[in-house]
Amino acid sequence: MQHFFSEIAERPVSFLPKDHPFKTVRDWLRFGASRLGEGEVDCSSGQQNPMEEARFLIAKALHLPHPLPDELLDAALLPEEGKRVADWLRWRIEDRVPAAYLAKEAWFDGLSFYVDERVLIPRSLFENLFSEVLPEFALPLATRRILEIGTGSGAIAVALALHYPEAEIVATDISADALAVAAHNIQLHDQEGHIELRLGDLFEPIAEHERFDLIVSNPPYVSDAEMADRPPEYRHEPDLALAAGEDGLEVVIRLLEQSAHHLNDCGYLMVEVGFDAQSILENRLPEGTIDWLPMPFEGSGVFAVDRSRLNGTAWRDLLAAPEDLMA
Known part of the structure; x- marks a missing residue:
């Protein structure tokens, strides 16, 4: 997995809008769920639907508890945190890496x-x-x-x-x-x-x-x-x-x-x-x-x-x- 990630780490995040306005966890959650749904990403080995899959990915990318608490949804992300979330969404949506493999965790x-x-x-x-x-x-x-x-x-x-x-x-x-x-x-x-x-x-x-x-x-x-x-x-x-x-x-x-x-x-x-x-x-x-x-x-x-x-x-x-x- 590490070799796979290193090969694609520098690839542009092609699905992100130019000069995207995403600031908060909620912004990224809405965007991630929308793109997972648009891409018809199969969630059957993960959280079963795009919204819960996006919640899981964002929580794990940011080292936050899962399920992601609602009180954190309006927290603003630092630039490096936003990049990390974008990377995880890219790996999940474009490369179709299962969420559990990204998080190294399954329940x-x-x-x-x-x-x-x-x-x-x-x-x-x-x-x-x-x-x-x-x-x-x-x-x-x-x-x-x-x-x-x-x-x-x-x-x-x-x-x-x-x-x-x-x-x-x-x-x-x-x-x-x-x-x-x-x-x-x-x-x-x-x-x-x-x-x-x-x-x-x-x-x-x-x-x-x-x-x-x-x-x-x-x-x-x-x-x-x-x-x-x-x-x-x-x-x-x-x-x-x-x-x-x-x-x-x-x-x-x-x-x-x-x-x-x-x-x-x-x-x-x-x-x-x-x-x-x-x-x-x-x-x-x-x-x-x-x-x-x-x-x-x-x-x-x-x-x-x-x-x-x-x-x-x-x-x-x-x-x-x-x-x-x-x-």
Whole structure:
């Protein structure tokens, strides 16, 4: 990121009006929100709409608290502060750098995490499950041993550790760079003795004899077509954490095939697949094969399946694309 910023730091701020009149935080907020909206900038990995995205960017650029307090809106900016805000808006609008990467911060489950381009920006649907749905599966378990596959920034692992302080948590990732970010976040939240990080692809770093009560994963599930058509913001994120083959199920199928061996008898696998992959799974799997977990909005995007169903199902055959079956 630093190399990227240094390359563009001296480029003119082409979207600023000549001799612009912006003096206060409010002036910059109005201008930033307007330009974010005009530029059809995708805010889905950030604050969800142009006004809140502009508030976040300005607060972070000026080292002010977020949410930006209303009483600061009429504060006048020094010239160097105005330039800094202009730079951040330029990077966000013209170069489409996600706000979280600019701020080096993202929020998940009410917690602040360090992020950069080595990891996905945390936005997992699991965030909606911690308070009500996960306890139904995790709290009654005898040993409460939890495995997260593909931890990325470590946000889900840290949230699990804080919700289940008695559980032993192992978190894996195929990327050493991602694990470095996860280690930083684990330290940030004082969970070093609670979460063990391991490097490897899926269950590769898990010993043959190891068993868990709960396996969770937010794996890559973006199809080839979606990868080609994704917004510019998402092109700053690591492809390794997104791309999952022609239909987005490449990694999901491997998880379904391999998880049973590492689950205790009453254990569960929980996987986030998003809404497009959910539609494919619903069309190809018999009803009741997996359970879609309730969300506070329409749809789910996260399924759970117990060890007995994992063991007795030919997942690759069931999830084969229709054209594969005719071959």
